Amino acid sequence: xxxxxxxxxxxxxxxxxxxxxxxxxxxxxxxxxxxxxxxxxxxxxxxxxxxxxxxxxxxxxxxxxxxxxxxxxxxxxxxxxxxxxxxxxxxxxxxxxxxxxxxxxxxxxxxxxxxxxxxxxxxxxxxxxxxxxxxxxxxxxxxxxxxxxxxxxxxxxxxxxxxxxxxxxxxxxxxxxxxxxxxxxxxxxxxxxxxxxxxxxxxxxxxxxxxxxx
Numbered sequence: 001x002x003x004x005x006x007x008x009x010x011x012x013x014x015x016x017x018x019x020x021x022x023x024x025x026x027x028x029x030x031x032x033x034x035x036x037x038x039x040x041x042x043x044x045x046x047x048x049x050x051x052x053x054x055x056x057x058x059x060x061x062x063x064x065x066x067x068x069x070x071x072x073x074x075x076x077x078x079x080x081x082x083x084x085x086x087x088x089x090x091x092x093x094x095x096x097x098x099x100x101x102x103x104x105x106x107x108x109x110x111x112x113x114x115x116x117x118x119x120x121x122x123x124x125x126x127x128x129x130x131x132x133x134x135x136x137x138x139x140x141x142x143x144x145x146x147x148x149x150x151x152x153x154x155x156x157x158x159x160x161x162x163x164x165x166x167x168x169x170x171x172x173x174x175x176x177x178x179x180x181x182x183x184x185x186x187x188x189x190x191x192x193x194x195x196x197x198x199x200x201x202x203x204x205x206x207x208x209x210x211x212x213x214x
Contacts, residue, residue, distance in 0.1 A: 022183075022186055025182050025186070026183070028175060028179050029179040029183060032172045032175040033176050035172040036169055036173050039165075039169045039172075042149075042152075043153055046150055046152070046153035047153065049146055049150055050150050050153060050154075053150065056146055059144065060123075060141050060143045060144075061141070061144075062139060062140070062142075063139070063140045063141075063142070064137075064138070064139050065097075065098045065138045065139075065140075066097075066098070066135065066136055066137050066138065067093075067094070067096075067098050067135075067136040067138075068097065068134055068135060068136060069093050069094075069097075069129060069134030069136060070093060073089050073090055073093060074131075074132075074134050076089060076090055077090060077129065077131045077134065078131060083106045083107065083108065083109070084106070084107060084109070085102075085103065085105055085106060085107060086102050086105070086107055086114065086116060086129075090129070091103035094127055094129070094138075097136050098127065098136055100118060100125055100138055100140070101118075102118060102127050105117070111131075112130065112131060112132070113128050113129060113130055114129050114131060115127070115128045116128075119156075119157040120157050121147075121148050121151035121152050121156060121158050122143050122145070122147040122148025122149070122150075122151050123140065123143050123147070123148070124140075124141040125138070125139065125140045125141065181198075184198065
């Protein structure tokens with residue numbers, strides 16, 4: 001075999017491996033970008049609204065409502081105590097009377113009443129039930145759409161489904177960033193400004209934190 005041919009074989013294998021690796025990077029980069037695109041835009045925009053929260057006016061709307069527990073269920077109220085959730089029939093009666101779902105939520109039971117806090121993104125709510133008379137008092141506070149979106153950004157009172165969505169989105173962003181970094185490495189030799197720009201992107205927040213944040 002010609003010695004020149006033996007030298008070209010490792011080069012071909014190396015080139016083939018590199019091409020496969022670059023193809024994988026491009027594939028996972030665009031997949032992670034597609035998965036995180038909408039959410040990344042959402043979190044970027046709500047990052048701006050959160051940063052300027054003090055400048056954005058909010059006019060909370062408070063709505064009070066009331067109702068009555070059916071007399072046949074009053075004995076259920078007298079039997080429960082501690083931090084137990086409302087019994088299912090009581091929760092159903094509350095939902096029917098005032099339109100709030102208190103099922104599964106911990107209640108604060110006292111001798112005279114049971115109070116259930118129902119925090120939510122962009123607002124707040126609570127239900128109070130008189131244990132003797134069965135009277136229901138409820139209040140809902142709505143702070144508007146911007147507050148709602150800001151609370152989703154923070155994961156505040158948004159439930160387990162949103163909690164897991166944030167984790168999945170974060171993993172997609174990490175994958176998008178890491179594959180992007182490797183792609184920068186692949187193409188850096190043809191773009192001399194690549195690493196100075198990357199270094200500037202790293203150095204800027206560090207300098208701002210060290211100099212201006214105390």
